[in-house]
Amino acid sequence: RLSLSAGPWDSSSGAPPPEAVRMEEGRCSESDVDQPHLHATAWEERAGLLLDGHVAGARGPWARRNSRVFGGATVCLLSAAALVAHSARHRAAVRSARDFESKSEFARARSGARRPDVLGRSQDWDGEGGPSVLMSVIHHLMGNDSAREQRRSREVSLARSRAQAEAEVVRNQTEDEEALAGAREKAAAEERARENKLRQQRIEMEMERRQREQEQAERRVLEERRRKVLEERRREALEEQRRRAALERAEQLEALREEEERKAEEARRKCLEKKEDLKRRYRPTLYCVSLMLPFGYEPGLLAQQRRLNASIFSCDGFEVFSNSSTLLPTGEAIPLTVTPLEGSLAVKYGGRWGTAMNTGVFNRLWREVVALERYKRFDWTVKVDPDAVFFPERLRNVLIRRAPMNTIRMPGLATSSRQCGQCKQLGYWLQTCTDRVRSYQRENRTCARALELAARPPPEDCGCSCDDFACEVPEETAVYINNCKWGLHGPIEIFSRRAVAAYMDGLPQCADFLEHPWGEDKFIDQCLQRLNITRVNEYDVLSELACGEQPSPCKSPDVAFHPFKSVDSYFTCYRFASKYGKGPEDLDCDIQPRPSFSEAAFMK
Secondary structure, three states: OEEOOOOOOOHHHOOOOOOOOOOOOOOOOHHHHOOOHHHHHHHHHHHOOOEOOEOOOOOHHHHHHHHHHOOOOEEOOOOHHHHHHHHHHHHHHHHHHHHHHHHHHHHHHHOOOEEEOOOOOEEEOOOOOHHHHHHHHHHHHHHHHHHHHHHHHHHHHHHHHHHHHHHHHHHHHHHHHHHHHHHHHHHHHHHHHHHHHHHHHHHHHHHHHHHHHHHHHHHHHHHHHHHHHHHHHHHHHHHHHHHHHHHHHHHHHHHHHHHHHHHHHHHHHHHHHHHHHHHHOOOOOEEEEEEOOOOOOHHHHHHHHHHHOOHHHHOOEEEEEEOOOEOOOOOOEOOOOOEEOOOOOOOEEEOOOOEEEOHHHHHHHHHHHHHHOHHHHOOEEEEEOOOOEEOHHHHHHHHOOOOOHHHOOOOOOOOOOOOOOEOOOOOOOOOEHHHHHHHHHHOOOOHHHHHHHHOOOOOOOOOOOOOHHHOOOOOOOOEEEEOOOOOOOOOEEEEEHHHHHHHHHHHHHHHHHHHOOOOHHHHHHHHHHHOOOEEEEOOOOEEEHHHOOOOOOOOOOOOEEEOOOOHHHHHHHHHHHHHHOOOHHHOOOOOOOOOOHHHHHHHO
16 A cells, blocks of 8 residues: 655656655555556646546546545555556556647637646737647647657566566565475474473483382381381380379279278268267257148148148147137038137238238237146247248257257256145145245255255155246246348247246237237247347258248258148158258268279269
8 A cells, every 4th residue: 555645746757756655565455456547646636737627547436536535645556567557557547638638728729718838827829829829739749749758668667677576576485485484394393303302301200200109109118117116116105004004093092992991981980979979969859839720721731741740740749729620611620639729810911021910819829838838848849830841850950059059958857747836745735846946946956956856755855846937046048049031930930948938928028019010920039139038040940932042942951941832842842851951860870982983983
């Protein structure tokens, strides 16, 4: 593709345009080569010879379009032969264009039109300059013929040069192809040599790899043999170490077994001594009472306790009080013996916690207890609610645990029927038994000794059977037990004989407490404190919800658990506590040596 820049150029010289030419290969089509008018149009436009927009020898709209568009021309060349043919066609087109131009000028001169001459001057054909103009045209045409011959010779020489150039191009192309073929053969030979070398290298590498694998396999075999030898030696050393450890462990176990047997024997000895000590100790006597409503769950619950000798029915003495001997409202007989209590058992509820206002009812109960005087035959009097699971033997062990509780002991003879009236000794019939006992006390004898002397039968003495209440100065301390950190709670109340008597004697001093909305337990607690009765805190006597504890499942060694209002729940707690809640009376002295860990695991 040839790019031609615009500029003045004489097309008659036959030389190519003086502007720079640039060739681009591979961009032309065959149809572009067969269009000589392309060059003619461009060159004639540069020379200013384009007339009326037509070019001689050009046909069709393609030529007209190019004749108007070109400020430069683009020519496509494919080869030297095509270029020569194209140049010949171009020259023929130029000659045709100039012939047409000459004829047109001549026709205009004859018609008298004013046309510019070839030199650019304006002349009138019919004026003075007409002949000279005509001659100029003739000379111009003749000069064109000679110029045409010159152009023809130049074209021939140019064609020859182009043919030589084309032959040179073909020769160079052939040489290039031969050189390229040689280079390709050389490259192929080098590639084959390189492939052979690489193949040889791969073979060598494969041999080296196989050799390395064989060496590694041999090393692995040697290492495996060495490892097996070391493993065998290590196993033998470990077995020897285990044998030694087993012997040492056996010796240690034997020593531990002997030590455990020694400890078990020591524990058995101490347990037996403790049991003997408990047997030698004074066993306090208990008088237990309950107040029963003649309806609801209490009669059936107390009847079952009586059948099993549980709760208050395993005390040294017991009493059940109620205001009716028959069940209400059925009228059936109550299935146990009751002691009548006059008056109604109905109470009101009030106070901060909705407590039963039962102080009056229980004061009537204590008056009846004192009136019966059975409490004087026992060391302690215990009031127990029917729904409290109570273990009297546990209470006895609590009472002998520490002072002042273990100092409470009824002096004198513990007879079921006391005769503390008049002296039966001859000559002393007017003297009472109480006076006889106190006369012995005035002789610096203790209350217990005075009671023993007065109890001697006649004629040695009066034959008086009195209790310590006959003494002028009692040696026994009045004590009651507080069973909760928040004050005395009513499910179980424990008083010494002197505390019961002191409470009933001092009850008028506590009359102002009756105005408070208290239950009977708080009333009696406050009253005994006012009367300066010794108060002992024993919080393991009662396990109760109202005291902030969880009685169920009754596994603790407490004396009483509250509340259990049904027969099933009551005796479930009773059986569980009897089996697991071990107290001092449940000591098991059949103590076996404790096995070591290995023996325990083997036995399991």
